[in-house]
Amino acid sequence: MLARHIQYFLAVAENQGFTRAAAALHVSQPALSQQVRQLEESLGAQLFDRSGRKTRLTDAGEVYLRYALRAAQELREGKRAIHDVGDLSRGTLRIAVTPTFTTYLVGPLVEAFHSRYPNITLNVHELAQEHMENLLLTDELDVGIAFDEVHAPDIVAYPLLVETLALVVGSRHPLAGERAIDLETLNAQSLILLSKAFATREQIDRYCNQHGIRPRVAMEANVIGALIEVVRRTTLATLLPAAIAREHPELVSVELGPHRLERTAVLMQRKNVYQSSAARAFVALAKEMAGDLTNRTKE
Secondary structure, X not given: OHHHHHHHHHHHHHHOOHHHHHHHHOOOHHHHHHHHHHHHHHHOOOOEEOOOOOOEEOHHHHXXXXXXXXXXXXXXXXXXXXXXXXXXXXXXEEEEEOHHHHHHHHHHHHHXXXXXXXXXXXXXXXXOHHHHHHHHHOOOOOEXXXXXXXXXXXXXXXXXXXXXXXXXXXXXXXXXXXXXXXXXXXXXXEEEEEOOOOHHHXXXXXXXXXXXXXXXXXXXXXXXXXXXXXXXXXXXXXXXEHHHHHOOOOEEEEEEOOOOEEEEEEEEEEOOOOOOHHHHHHHHXXXXXXXXXXXXXXX
């Protein structure tokens, strides 16, 4: 009963009216109004101002809203906990990744997880890190894979691997035979880079500013696949994780020196969140595969 009262209260607050809230909940308006009245009577406070064209929260309603949102989130987690199956014979896992991880890490990781736990439904999202953190905080994601520049205090991050970015060129590029280049050579390159919407681009720009590099950015792309195709087919170069080049035979990674461009990949979860068996299994597998990937890179 309490869960229903909270659900109805939140619907009216979100829709700023009983009519739209009733339609969203697929209940009659009188039934909805009655439930909200009962809640107000039990609390001894009026939660909504019904005098205007729009139904607005009173001061008491604004206070109660914060706790109702928290309670609704806890109830959702409780429902998932009840339905969680320890033997991983069924279940759902919601994960998100930043785009540059998709090719060489997330693809093999999802493949391995599905092979081990074929009855777990995976919902995979490719998101910017800030959006990912917001969804973790509102319990709309279970696990995120991003970078160690975590912003929200209620997010906990576990180091996964250290990723090295390199100059990535096509096999016919003049620098394709080089093992490494200095910063002066990098400064002379014409590049295609990810757009500024990507965390990777922010890290690249910061690296260039720190070392006084002003390369010519001839093109930008907001899709990793398109960027790779341009590099493969032209003499433009890019800056991407070296591991991506290893996944594409027609691409070559050239090490940056003397200062490497490195960043740490992390697993992100909300602090003190209920962890399903599927989430625990995914985190363990991600750490295992990241360790294997790190060892292969060193060989």
